[in-house]
Amino acid sequence: MSENGIGKPVKRREDRRFLTGRGRYTDDLRMENQAYAAFVRSPHAHARVSGIDAAAALEQEGVIRVLTGPELVADGIGNIITGWAITSKDGAPMKVGDWSALATDRVRYVGDAVAVVIAETRQGARNAAELVEVSYEELPAVARGDRALQPGAPQLHDVAPGNLVFDWEIGDAAATDAALAAAATVVELSLENNRLAPNAMEPRSAVAVHDPAEDHYTLYTTSQNPHVARLVLSAFYQVAPEHKLRVVAPDVGGGFGSKIYIYPEEITCLWAAMKTGRSVKWTSERNEAFMTDAHGRDHVTTARMGFDEGGRITGFKVETIANLGAYCSLFATATPTYLYATLLSGQYDIPAIHANVKAAYSNTVPVDAYRGAGRPEATYLVERMMTTAARQMGMEEAELRRRNFIQSFPHQTPVIMCYDAGDFPGNLDKAMAAADVAGFPARRAEAAARGMLRGLGYSCYIEACGIAPSKAVGALGAGVGLWESAEMRVNPVGTIEILTGSHSHGQGHETTFAQIVADRFGVPIESISILHGDTDKVQFGMGTYGSRSGAVGMSAIVRAMDKVEAKVRRIAAHLLDGAPEDIVIEDGQARLPGTNRSLAWHEIGLAAYTAHDLPEGMEPGLKETAFYDPVNFTFPAGTYICEVEVDPQTGVVRIVQFTAADDFGTVINPMIVEGQVHGGVAQGIGQALLEQVVYDEAGQLLTGSYMDYCMPRADDVPFYTITHNATVCPGNPLGMKGCGEAGAIGSPPAVINAVTDAIGTNDLSMPATPMKVWQALAGARAPA
């Protein structure tokens, strides 16, 4: 057991370089012969492009080239793809509209790229981009998903009549209808899950380099999954063959899902590097990020839940319209289907579930995964429903939940997922004790005496992460397998390099991944390097999203460590004159018990590489690779309890207490895990109280800057109380469940349930801004 091993709150090793300004982000890179790209973007939500006149731009000093969509197509650069095929309930394949990295004849959202200017300076490129004259013939536009599906709505893609991408279902419709018909009580709920902008601290950026001598390309980019980027860029966009393309994701300052996809800008920069013979750099401005980074959420849902006389759920029926924006991006189609509806059982034993999801094109930027991706939408629906039902039936909220909790595992839900382990009553008990729920009535009375309204809200969330078993996702339409790879290299001097296909962009992998190696071999953590994010170094990887790096990425490392350990045992047994199974590996050495014979880690490394005296037939060297494909998702779960105070004069909500009891299985680094929960809950509070992307009816983006889009700041979030109630995940060697999204998944319903409890009306949508809360209070006070 190492002092920096599993369970230890080791300080993040990467933070020294980040905090001292020595991080190397894509925009920090300076290439020889570097030029800059600026994109000409559509100011219209929907228009035909009838002409592009670049003459004035080309006359500007320092402008190298202006490139357009037709040239891109003529060079054979393919359409942007979506990675998950969804079949409609009538068996029809989903309808995927063409998406060229630069528009050819039509633009479909404000910000759609039409042309790119390459110039000597960043400012020169931007100035010239403003001089490119594009002739547009404006078309009618539609921004809301539900309106896009109505008859007569403007049509985006010929291939998708009625703007319908797919009309998908899951579960048993007949059984659910029968359960609702026979229910003692049926509770109805309509709600919207507000559209969010991802807002990573580092905007997207790309630097593309083309070496004409080797006809080799390198793309430095803000990616969460550089190998997938390389695969897609070569196999589908045909920018370069895979073996002639290196993708590097250096330090990346947050992604939250928005850096999984391959966007038009990366493709265009690579192509432009080849066309101009220059290295081409592009870095998004913040207003470009609001316009062009894939947004999250944007669901409109109606649901009905049936209960028997004892308050037990009998059936759950869900109708959701998911707005996918103007095009299907990489995970867009999986998010409102397999990442959403498969979690509609929540923590509850529900005999019958049926969900229907209609996905719509609209004249807005594509919608894709954002921290939680589908699972926050499911949790919000289920947990708002449970609170609404408790209120309608006059039951204690905790009691209603407790009565319906799944108690034994494995538990097969009616919507594909098979939960493997958990302790839902235990999470609730722990959270209620930590939140001092018993003392709440007194706190509420004390607040009332001050003229304030106090409320308490619950959320018992569950999510499926550790994405995902390849066979399972393949059967569900995924275009790739979602295993992970790792390599462990022990150098001749005994230092260790771990190469991983996971990618850290704020999650602290350089620390936690090293902790499991230090723990296993008892070597100093300083002797371990974690390498990731470069397709030339790491053989392959599927990247980081879906809180998979712990459960899947670290499991691959465990497999590589198993193989290295087996070889170390054989070498040590040979040199120490014992049997491999008797060798004990700890404290950085291999020793033979019952003797004073041992080998230090560096002696083992040296023996493996000098190869003067190895067991008969053994290859020299000490380096092993492994691929790990999980057997199931992991199912983090927990209870969040939020306590708020509302000022009835202003409608301002203050979160006075936020308590979490999470089950993440084995926790490798409690400090990093709590940081992940803090960040996730802050984002969930942002969704619940502050954030919303708003397009007007004509598809103009009204929230294109921080003047109009409100992110949570330090004084919007409370000090959190985080507790753990771990049940070991049986599906991976470390027993881990993911923690990276839980906070964002579990918190929005806890906040809204608390606010609606405080103001005494259930009718309140996210974000619960002071105006909305004040209006809801005024409505509740108004005479009937």
Ligand code: MCN
């Ligand atoms: N960990 C642990 N014990 C556990 C589970 C995890 O110590 N039981 C550690 C892991 O080793 C890792 C960290 O916690 O260092 C997060 O692990 P995991 O839950 O596996 O999530 P990933 O590393 O796969 O990260 C992805 C997840 C997602 S999907 C989003 S979105 C998100 C998030 O992480 N985006 C983030 N957290 C983020 N944090 C930052 N700073 N920036 C982002 O963009």
